[in-house]
Every structure is written in C-alpha cells, then in structure tokens.
Amino acid sequence: MLRYETIRDMETEYHQNYPDSILLVLSGSFYNVYGKDAYILCYIFKYKIKNKLYITLDDKEEYVINTGFPRNSLDKVLLDLEDKKINYVIKVKNKHDIFKDFKK
Numbered sequence: 001m002l003r004y005e006t007i008r009d010m011e012t013e014y015h016q017n018y019p020d021s022i023l024l025v026l027s028g029s030f031y032n033v034y035g036k037d038a039y040i041l042c043y044i045f046k047y048k049i050k051n052k053l054y055i056t057l058d059d060k061e062e063y064v065i066n067t068g069f070p071r072n073s074l075d076k077v078l079l080d081l082e083d084k085k086i087n088y089v090i091k092v093k094n095k096h097d098i099f100k101d102f103k104k
Helices: 007-017 035-045 071-083
Strands: 021-027 030-034 050-055 061-070 087-091 098-100
Touching (some): 007 030, 007 035, 007 061, 007 087, 021 071, 035 071, 061 071
Parallel strands (some): 021 087
Antiparallel strands (some): 030 061, 050 061, 087 098
C-alpha cells in the first residue's frame, strides 16, 4: 500500500497524473477534497471550507484546507460535476482509481 508523507504529497502526485481533475478521497464514510479542489467544490455546492489539522507520518502537524461530503451524496456530486464537464478522480484505499475526463 502506498503511503504519503503528507496529504499535500498525495494531492501533488494525483494532480501530476490527472491534471485538471478534482481529487475525491474516500475516508471512512466521507469523501474529502483538499486544497484548490476544495475551493471548487465549495463554490459549486456551497460546502464549508475547513482548515483541518493532520499529523504527518513523521508526527509533524500540518494544516490543510479541505471540504467534504457524505458517502451517500457521491451520485449527486458526480452528476453535477459531469453536467458541468468537470474532470474528477476518485481515490479509494486499496482500489483502482476511477477517472472521468471530459476532454477525450
């Protein structure tokens, strides 16, 4: 299993692999969205932005901008993103990524 030093490391790697896509990360019963992607979802869905404290693998504190939504809201969120032709990638632990690209 691939582990990231920080959430920003994960976000950076995914944006290199999936440019111009919003990264949705399943964590428990919520999908989390970080950084600039959080601002996009906040604008579209009127979600609240949080500056959440995370602990890195080497026990350092890191504040990360994020927002999220319950797992059972995924279909609604994806329909709205697809209506707006916004690319997205879904990351689920130990599963293959799901990627939707409207440029192809």
